[in-house]
Amino acid sequence: DIVMTQSPLSLPVSPGEPASISCRSGQSLLRTNGYNYLHWYLQKPGQSPQLLIYLASKRASGVPDRFSGSGSGTDFTLKISRVEADDVGVYYCMQDLQTPYTFGQGTKLEIK
Amino acid sequence: QVQLVQSGAEVKKPGASVKVSCKASGYSFTNYNVNWVRQAPGQGLEWMGIINPSGAGTSHGQRFQGRVTMTRDTSTSTVYMELSSLRSEDTAVYYCARGRQGVSGPNFDCWGQGTLVSVSS
Numbered sequence: 022d023i024v025m026t027q028s029p030l031s032l033p034v035s036p037g038e039p040a041s042i043s044c045r046s047g048q049s050l051l052r053t054n055g056y057n058y059l060h061w062y063l064q065k066p067g068q069s070p071q072l073l074i075y076l077a078s079k080r081a082s083g084v085p086d087r088f089s090g091s092g093s094g095t096d097f098t099l100k101i102s103r104v105e106a107d108d109v110g111v112y113y114c115m116q117d118l119q120t121p122y123t124f125g126q127g128t129k130l131e132i133k
Numbered sequence: 134q135v136q137l138v139q140s141g142a143e144v145k146k147p148g149a150s151v152k153v154s155c156k157a158s159g160y161s162f163t164n165y166n167v168n169w170v171r172q173a174p175g176q177g178l179e180w181m182g183i184i185n186p187s188g189a190g191t192s193h194g195q196r197f198q199g200r201v202t203m204t205r206d207t208s209t210s211t212v213y214m215e216l217s218s219l220r221s222e223d224t225a226v227y228y229c230a231r232g233r234q235g236v237s238g239p240n241f242d243c244w245g246q247g248t249l250v251s252v253s254s
Contacts, residue, residue: 123180124177127177
């Protein structure tokens with residue numbers, strides 16, 4: 022199984038400040054087609070997860086451009102340019118290069 | 134709009150089975166795989182398996198080997214996940230999530246509302 026490791030696990034951020042979450046995979050998620058099979062999800066309190074970024078850097082429909090994803094191979098980053106109160110929740114990375122699909126442990130973002 | 138609606142909460146005894154449904158609407162049912170993900174109380178997300186509604190092919194995680202069955206009914210655009218030999222560690226919220234179309238589309242772009250399964254004697 023591909024192990025996904027996120028850091029930090031807890032992220033207190035002041036409104037308007039930037040935030041960054043790292044995700045590392047146990048093996049390269051880059052396929053020969055040029056896509057990295059790494060995705061980012063946000064689970065707001067009491068809600069189902071929602072897709073933010075897919076294939077490492079593509080923003081999902083309706084996601085504000087404050088959110089961006091980058092990285093390739095085994096190292097990936099989710100960045101929020103200016104954190105808002107509505108961004109609180111747990112952020113997960115996930116790989117679907119191969120089954121079983123695996124998630125990172127989650128990063129809990131809270132507002133200072 | 135694209136929507137996945139799951140069945141309601143269940144309470145089961147150890148050793149029993151549970152069957153959770155996930156009804157799709159707003160898109161062509163047979164064009165997208167459906168995944169099952171679970172989340173134990175206060176814990177992270179765990180992928181369980183995937184079903185292709187077109188051909189009914191399935192794949193699941195090894196830890197669910199022999200205990201999970203995924204099926205679909207194309208006439209009602211519904212997928213089902215049945216988990217047998219339940220134990221207390223299976224207490225969790227179970228989600229269905231739409232899979233990717235092709236190799237470059239979004240994955241898990243729509244999730245059901247979740248179904249709480251509680252296993253207790």
